[in-house]
Amino acid sequence: MSIRKILLLTILLSFSISGALYAQMPSCSAASKFYSKDSINITTFGASTVFGIHGTFQAPLQADFEHCYIGKTVSITNNGVPGETTTQGLVRFPGAIAGRTGFFLILMGANDAIAMYQKRMKISETEKNMRFYVAQALKNNLIPIIGTLQFFNDTKSDQNKAINLYIKQLNALYKKIAKDNNLYVADINKALGRDWTLYGDDIHPNPQGNEVVAFVWFDTVNQAIEDKLLLIGLNQNYPNPVKDDTKIGFSLSQAGRVQIKLYSMTGAIVKNVYDDYQSAGYHELTASMGDLPTGVYIYSMQVGGQHISKKMIVAH
Numbered sequence: 001m002s003i004r005k006i007l008l009l010t011i012l013l014s015f016s017i018s019g020a021l022y023a024q025m026p027s028c029s030a031a032s033k034f035y036s037k038d039s040i041n042i043t044t045f046g047a048s049t050v051f052g053i054h055g056t057f058q059a060p061l062q063a064d065f066e067h068c069y070i071g072k073t074v075s076i077t078n079n080g081v082p083g084e085t086t087t088q089g090l091v092r093f094p095g096a097i098a099g100r101t102g103f104f105l106i107l108m109g110a111n112d113a114i115a116m117y118q119k120r121m122k123i124s125e126t127e128k129n130m131r132f133y134v135a136q137a138l139k140n141n142l143i144p145i146i147g148t149l150q151f152f153n154d155t156k157s158d159q160n161k162a163i164n165l166y167i168k169q170l171n172a173l174y175k176k177i178a179k180d181n182n183l184y185v186a187d188i189n190k191a192l193g194r195d196w197t198l199y200g201d202d203i204h205p206n207p208q209g210n211e212v213v214a215f216v217w218f219d220t221v222n223q224a225i226e227d228k229l230l231l232i233g234l235n236q237n238y239p240n241p242v243k244d245d246t247k248i249g250f251s252l253s254q255a256g257r258v259q260i261k262l263y264s265m266t267g268a269i270v271k272n273v274y275d276d277y278q279s280a281g282y283h284e285l286t287a288s289m290g291d292l293p294t295g296v297y298i299y300s301m302q303v304g305g306q307h308i309s310k311k312m313i314v315a316h
Contacts, residue, residue, distance in 0.1 A: 024211075026218055028068035030282045031225040034233035034251040039073035040065055041102030042221070043142070045093070045133070049150070050080030050107050054200030055207040060214035065221075075102075085111045085121065086129035093133065097140055103221055104137040106130075107147035107188065109174070110203055113166035117159070123166070127173055134181055143228070144181075145220055146174045148189040153202045160202060186220040188213055226251070226282040234301045234308040237287075241315035244290040248273070248299065251282045256304050260285075262312070263298045270297060289314050 044050050044058060052058070058076050065074045079096040081089070086108050097104065109130075115121035130146070137144040148171040154160035171189055178185045191212050192198050198209030205213055235249035248260065260274040273287050292314045300309040 025067045026064050026215060029222050029226065030233075030235060030249055030251060031222045031230065032068040032070075033235070034230040034282070035069060035072065035225055036229050036231045036253065037072075039075060039102075040069060040221075041100060042074075042076045042105060043079060043097060043100045043103065044077060044105045044107070045079045045089070045096050046106060046108040046147075047080060047084045047089070047111055048082035049110070049204060049213075050078065051082050052078070052080065052210070053082070053204040055210050057205070057210040057213040057217065060211050061217055064214055064218045083111060084108070085115055086126050086133075087112075087121070090129060090132070093136070097137060097142060100140070100142065102142065103224065104142040104144045105147060105186070105217060105221075106133055106137075106144065107149070107186075109149050109170045110152075110167070113149070113163050113170060116166045117163045123169055123173065126170060127177070130174065130177055134177060134183065138181070143184075143224055145184045145186055145217070145224065146178050147186040147217070148174055150189050150192045150203065150205070151194060153196050153199055155196065157202070184220050184224050186216045188216050191216045227280070230280070230282060232303060232306055232308070234310060235284075236310055237299065237312050241313035242289050243314075243316055245286050245288050246312070247284055247286055249282065249284040250301055252278055252280050252303060254304075255279045258283075259302045261300055261302075263300065265296055265298070273299060290316075 056078065058078050062074055062076050077100070079092070081092070089108060109126060112121055112126045116123060134144050149167050151164050151167055152160035154164050175185055192205065192209060198205055198212060200206035200209070230251040230253060232253050233251045237246045237248045239246060250258065252258070255278065258274060258276060258278050261269055262271040262273055264270050270292065274285055294314055294316050297312045297314060298309050299312050300307055
């Protein structure tokens with residue numbers, strides 16, 4: 001998620017009606033249309049930010065998914081214990097993932113940074129713990145996503161400035177672990193940045209900050225769904241009616257040859273729109289229709305023996 005997008009989301013995040021606070025709902029991606037399962041299961045694991053000190057990010061995250069994935073069962077567990085290091089979390093970790101499926105969101109390590117500042121812990125210990133969490137999650141067929149750690153408010157604290165140096169080291173480590181294991185990273189640190197209005201104290205997000213954290217998790221899980229868990233599907237083109245160019249989106253559950261053809265209402269082939277091999281996931285192409293007469297057409301996608309068709313209106 002870009003900084004520009006985060007700033008926009010922060011501005012739009014809430015608005016007041018008759019004194020009540022309402023959260024801005026997210027835009028729904030193609031993942032919500034072509035998701036191949038009946039439920040979305042998310043296990044959140046970590047320390048105080050996961051537990052929730054000034055409200056939780058799990059509540060807005062649940063609302064975000066229910067808003068977009070209509071008809072799907074959304075299950076999010078909160079496995080946060082304030083004050084724990086990644087070493088202390090090892091004891092309860094097996095119980096947190098027992099019987100769980102789906103996504104494993106891990107946001108842990110701020111207390112490790114404090115322990116490193118106090119010379120009670122080394123970064124090598126955190127690395128060993130995090131790699132263990134990832135390996136066990138993968139072994140249990142979960143999809144791990146690592147969250148980067150937000151900064152401590154260091155505007156009036158030299159100690160927090162020193163701790164934040166360890167936060168930077170840990171975030172670099174987490175990105176390396178993710179790269180080594182081909183995992184997704186939810187860059188919470190980048191989203192919250194040093195906007196202390198999103199904090200309720202030195203480290204914990206306030207309700208508005210938790211909305212931002214939920215958006216970051218939501219976007220990252222959506223990306224994982226688009227890459228791994230989509231059905232074969234064909235989106236309605238947009239704009240529709242189309243004057244010149246239009247976009248056509250489609251999803252694949254596995255790699256294959258994709259052929260998209262445009263037909264007249266009499267069944268005659270008017271245009272070969274696309275013919276190429278694509279990887280699993282969601283894809284989008286731009287097609288020019290400016291050379292066609294005004295009228296109603298059918299565009300059809302063929303992949304793996306399946307045919308999916310939709311109507312398109314050309315209006316000059």
